[in-house]
Each structure stands twice: as C-alpha cells, then as structure tokens.
Amino acid sequence: MADDWMLAFAGPEGADAARFDRAAHLRGDDGWTASARITPVWRGKVLCRDAGGLAWLPPDHPALDGGGPSVFLGTLDGQPVGTRDISGWTPPNLAETELFIDPSEQRHPAIEDARFVDLRASIASFDAADGALAAISRAITGWHVSHRYCAACGHQSAPAQSGWQRQCPACNAVHFPRTDPVVIMLVERDDHLLLGRSPGWPEGMYSCLAGFVEPGETVEAAVRREVFEETGVRVGSVRYVASQPWPFPASLMIGCAGVAETQAITLDKVELDDALWLPRSDVRQVMDGAHPTIRTPRRGPIAGWLIRGWLDGA
Incomplete structure (x- = not known):
C-alpha cells in the first residue's frame, strides 16, 4: 500500500520503532520533568511548528504557567517528553466555528514559530512518532478535563502516576484513562x-x-x-x-x-x-x-x- 495511505497515530514501525517508548516504568517518579520537553494542548488542539511536526517547550516555558499538571508521554529519541493542557489561556479575537474540521489557528504570544491547530486538519503532516504523541497528548489531556471528579463518591480527584491515573483522596478510588x-x-x-x-x-x-x-x-x-x-x-x-x-x-x-x-x-x-x-x-x-x-x-x-x-x- 502506498505510504500516503499509512495509518495515522499508529506509531513508528520497523527501524524507527525504538524512537518512541512509553516507558511506563518511569511514571511513578516525577524526576522526569527536569529534563523533559513538553508539548502543550489547547482546547483539544496540538501545537505544530511552522516548519512541520509537533512543537516542544522546556518545562519552565512561560506559556505553560497556570496550565494543568504535566503528563509523562514516554521517551522520544531517549529524552523524556510530556504534555500539558493550557486551555485556560484565551487568545484575542477567538474565532468560533461549527465546521467538521476547524480551520482556525491560534498563536500564543510567548511561543515563536508555532501555532495551535485542529489535529484532524494536520493529521497527515506528522511523521509516525509525532503523530502518535499528538494523539496521546490530545486523548490524555481530554480525559483529565472530563474526569476531574471521582465516579464512586463525587469528590474531586487528583492526578497520579505522572498523569496516567487519578486518585480520590476521599474514598481512595483509583481511576484510569478510558478508551x-x-x-x-x-x-x-x-x-x-x-x-x-x-x-x-x-x-x-x-x-x-x-x-x-x-x-x-x-x-x-x-x-x-x-x-x-x-x-x-x-x-x-x-x-x-x-x-x-x-x-x-x-x-x-x-x-x-x-x-x-x-x-x-x-x-x-x-x-x-x-x-x-x-x-x-x-x-x-x-x-x-x-x-x-x-x-x-x-x-x-x-x-x-x-x-x-x-x-x-x-
């Protein structure tokens, strides 16, 4: 089958398979954040470099201030990478659209040479590793936004295991991302x-x-x-x-x-x-x-x- 009909979000294969590792064994240690690169998600949109591919920021980048907790995605080419939801930021002149694919793009004043785009619109622009990481980032940040409260007792839960669980401090229930x-x-x-x-x-x-x-x-x-x-x-x-x-x-x-x-x-x-x-x-x-x-x-x-x-x- 021609390469341009390959499945998006499926991750790298063959010789490139080792580029991205979910590294689940590191999720219990928050030490990964110090050397990580972070790709932010804004209201379900991913940050894409103008030159193509996902954009990555250092963990102390000002655009990440006030966002949700960072979620560990794994390692990319041996370096820890994560994602963070920054949907609290409100861009000026925000366009509203009800189209099947949102064509609008948003640029954060603190981020150069990159913009937030609808993942559906950019689906074919990522390589296999970036496509998988973009999909994980959108899905896991969306889960945290929609599952802030414990389904067992209704108390507000908190992220755990580098963002791969939510734990309830009231009844100790543990919740996992849904698929x-x-x-x-x-x-x-x-x-x-x-x-x-x-x-x-x-x-x-x-x-x-x-x-x-x-x-x-x-x-x-x-x-x-x-x-x-x-x-x-x-x-x-x-x-x-x-x-x-x-x-x-x-x-x-x-x-x-x-x-x-x-x-x-x-x-x-x-x-x-x-x-x-x-x-x-x-x-x-x-x-x-x-x-x-x-x-x-x-x-x-x-x-x-x-x-x-x-x-x-x-």
Whole structure:
C-alpha cells in the first residue's frame, strides 16, 4: 500500500520503532520533568511548528504557567517528553466555528514559530512518532478535563502516576484513562462496497460504516449489529484487519472486513443521511479523485486505508 495511505497515530514501525517508548516504568517518579520537553494542548488542539511536526517547550516555558499538571508521554529519541493542557489561556479575537474540521489557528504570544491547530486538519503532516504523541497528548489531556471528579463518591480527584491515573483522596478510588472501542467495517458484496454518510458531514463525503461496541459484545457481533441497524444489510463472515487510535476524544477504531449476505438498504435516517453500494470502478474513481460526486477520503484515517487496501487486493 502506498505510504500516503499509512495509518495515522499508529506509531513508528520497523527501524524507527525504538524512537518512541512509553516507558511506563518511569511514571511513578516525577524526576522526569527536569529534563523533559513538553508539548502543550489547547482546547483539544496540538501545537505544530511552522516548519512541520509537533512543537516542544522546556518545562519552565512561560506559556505553560497556570496550565494543568504535566503528563509523562514516554521517551522520544531517549529524552523524556510530556504534555500539558493550557486551555485556560484565551487568545484575542477567538474565532468560533461549527465546521467538521476547524480551520482556525491560534498563536500564543510567548511561543515563536508555532501555532495551535485542529489535529484532524494536520493529521497527515506528522511523521509516525509525532503523530502518535499528538494523539496521546490530545486523548490524555481530554480525559483529565472530563474526569476531574471521582465516579464512586463525587469528590474531586487528583492526578497520579505522572498523569496516567487519578486518585480520590476521599474514598481512595483509583481511576484510569478510558478508551472506547469502535468497529469500522469495510462491507463488500459482489465487488461492491457499502458506504454511508452521517448527518452534518461535508457534501460528497462518504465512508465506511462505524459504531461503538456495546458492553458484553464481541467485535464480530458489533459489526453485524451496526450494519444492520443503520442499513438493514445482513453481514455474514467478519474478519479483523487493523486498528487505529482515534483521539476524538478517546476511541480505538477496530477495522474489520465483512461480507454482506443481503443487498437491499433500509436506511436509519437518524444515523445516516445516505448509504449506497459502490462498484469497484467507482471506488477507484473516488480514490483517484476523479468521481463526479463523492470526494476522496482524507489520508490518515483508517477508512481510506481500508478502502485502498480493498482496491489493492489486501
């Protein structure tokens, strides 16, 4: 498969795999902060250098003042790295947008040659190590923002283990970052793919169907249930293909391929605006950017990766 269809956020592989180490054994020692580099997150946006890649700051940088506690990410090329939420900073003339991807950028007056960007907008601009670290940073800082109180007794909890736990001082409950499993499925029948579009998506955007795995449910059962609920199509055999961390806010996309046993579509209008069977020739047009009505998937997300793999016979 072409390099530009590689999975975003999956981390470095092969010879580069040793560049990033989560180094979980160091989380119990706060000594890592003295020599660390910190990448801040602002309201879910990551700090990107103008020259490309994540931007890193020393732990005593003034832009980090007043932010949340630093979270240890691991080591990058042997050096400790962390992240910190600085969402309390309010930039002047803050633009508000309800677009699928926020195109606005924010520049902190104390940070040179870098700006905060929507991770969805910059998904294809990071190398494998920076992409993984950006995803972890967004997910872990978002968890701390949304889980400040103990789920057992309601008391305010505090970060522990360099940000990888929260502990309640009142009832001693320990809470861990959550990851929500989501199935995303490439459903085929007679050399056609089943694609759908959700309400609110940009015009011409179609993708593989997807949905959350429910408690007590297998991945295979979730694939069959979600496809049937949204389109009325029955799926038979299901196989696992690949997975992708998806920090919006904290999902794990479990990519599967399924073979449909039925073809008729009965649309759930709450979940989908449209669903269709697309023949291989049209799918190829979509991926080549030549289809008259359906836009090419973005590079980075697993949906386009699954579709490209299907076209390539993977």
